[in-house]
Amino acid sequence: xxxxxxxxxxxxxxxxxxxxxxxxxxxxxxxxxxxxxxxxxxxxxxxxxxxxxxxxxxxxxxxxxxxxxxxxxxxxxxxxxxxxxxxxxxxxxxxxxxxxxxxxxxxxxxxxxxxxxxxxxxxxxxxxxxxxxxxxxxxxxxxxxxxxxxxxxxxxxxxxxxxxx
Amino acid sequence: xxxxxxxxxxxxxxxxxxxxxxxxxxxxxxxxxxxxxxxxxxxxxxxxxxxxxxxxxxxxxxxxxxxxxxxxxxxxxxxx
Numbered sequence: 044x045x046x047x048x049x050x051x052x053x054x055x056x057x058x059x060x061x062x063x064x065x066x067x068x069x070x071x072x073x074x075x076x077x078x079x080x081x082x083x084x085x086x087x088x089x090x091x092x093x094x095x096x097x098x099x100x101x102x103x104x105x106x107x108x109x110x111x112x113x114x115x116x117x118x119x120x121x122x123x124x125x126x127x128x129x130x131x132x133x134x135x136x137x138x139x140x141x142x143x144x145x146x147x148x149x150x151x152x153x154x155x156x157x158x159x160x161x162x163x164x165x166x167x168x169x170x171x172x173x174x175x176x177x178x179x180x181x182x183x184x185x186x187x188x189x190x191x192x193x194x195x196x197x198x199x200x201x202x203x204x205x206x207x208x
Numbered sequence: 209x210x211x212x213x214x215x216x217x218x219x220x221x222x223x224x225x226x227x228x229x230x231x232x233x234x235x236x237x238x239x240x241x242x243x244x245x246x247x248x249x250x251x252x253x254x255x256x257x258x259x260x261x262x263x264x265x266x267x268x269x270x271x272x273x274x275x276x277x278x279x280x281x282x283x284x285x286x287x288x
Contacts, residue, residue, distance in 0.1 A: 049265070072227040075234035076265040147225055158231060 050079045052199035054207045058087030060100040060140055060152070066208045067091075067155035073204075074162035082159075083195040084187075085169035088208075089178065092168050092187040097152055101137040103127065110136060160186045167195055210272040213283055216244035222251045222279060229255055230262055237268060237286050245271055248282045255280055 051073040055066040066088075070080045090096040104110040104127030126132065144151070150158065159166065168187040173179065180189055199205050219236045221229035229250050240246055248259075256273065259282050263270050271283040 068227045072230055075227065075231045076262060077234075078265075148223055148228070149225060150228070158227075162231075 048077055048079050049073075049204070050198075050202040051081075052195070052202035052205040053080070053082045054195070055082050055084045055088035055091060056086050056208065058090035058096070058100060060102040060137060062208065063088075063091045063100050063152050064149075064155065066206075067152070067159060069206070070164045071155065071158045071162060074159065074164050078203075079165075080159075080162075081165035081167060081195070081198045083167045083169060083192075083199075085172050089168055089172045089176070089183075091152065091156070092166055092183045093178065094182060094184055097156065097184070100152060101133050102140050103133045104136045105133070156184065156186075160184075165198070167198075209274060209276065209281070210283060213245050213271055215247045215283070216240040217246045219246055219248045221255070222249050224250070225252050226254055226258060230258060233262065233284070234266070237284065240286050242286050242288060245283050245285045248284060250280045250282070251278060253280075255282075259284075 051070065053066045053070060055063070057063070066082055070082055074080045084092050090100060104122065104124075106124065107127065108121065108124060110122060110127070127136075156166075166184070166187045168178075168180075168183055168189045170189050170191045173189060180187070217236060217240050219232060221232055224232075229248070229252065233246070233248055237246055259270055259273065262268065263284075267287050269285040269287055271285050272281075273283075274281045
């Protein structure tokens with residue numbers, strides 16, 4: 044390893060429960076190995092930094108044929124995609140996923156964020172998204188720093204690994 | 209089981225999945241002295257290749273890795 048720490052630059056663009064984990068897992072792991080990490084939270088990804096919304100992220104069965112069947116023993120028996128649009132199905136899918144996460148002793152999104160903050164991961168809140176969606180600094184967790192695409196690109200220009208999620 | 213290595217600290221990550229074992233290991237390794245060895249136990253099969261990656265990226269040395277009854281046991285030496 045050289046003198047300079049490796050750098051990971053991530054874009055978190057999605058605000059569903061299942062899509063919120065990968066950037067936080069990658070970020071906390073890289074930081075644990077001594078890398079510098081910055082995540083640019085943009086569009087619905089900004090919900091991950093939103094104080095009120097981050098604990099209510101959901102996973103939708105709509106358009107998600109990977110959602111598992113209720114009976115694992117019969118893998119061909121999938122819940123028809125159309126059923127996912129019925130009232131209550133998103134809440135059910137979300138509860139189901141939170142249940143798996145808890146059973147696997149996985150941290151919650153809030154806990155994953157705490158791990159990232161503790162490890163000095165830079166949490167960059169997309170300024171444009173904040174403007175478009177009417178989100179202010181006060182709506183976000185204290186560690187979030189508002190900046191634009193220029194700031195992220197300036198950071199990512201020196202990254203060793205850069206991913207859009 | 210490798211028993212001739214002095215263990216400065218033990219870390220039980222059994223039942224935990226990525227990213228927790230590596231996060232806990234990176235914190236724990238900072239609490240021992242350079243040259244000392246930490247014992248890490250895990251049950252996630254992903255921890256076997258992940259520990260190789262941890263060694264490659266951090267420079268800390270995997271002294272030994274073993275498996276017994278579904279539990280992986282790693283001895284890791286702090287190198288800096």
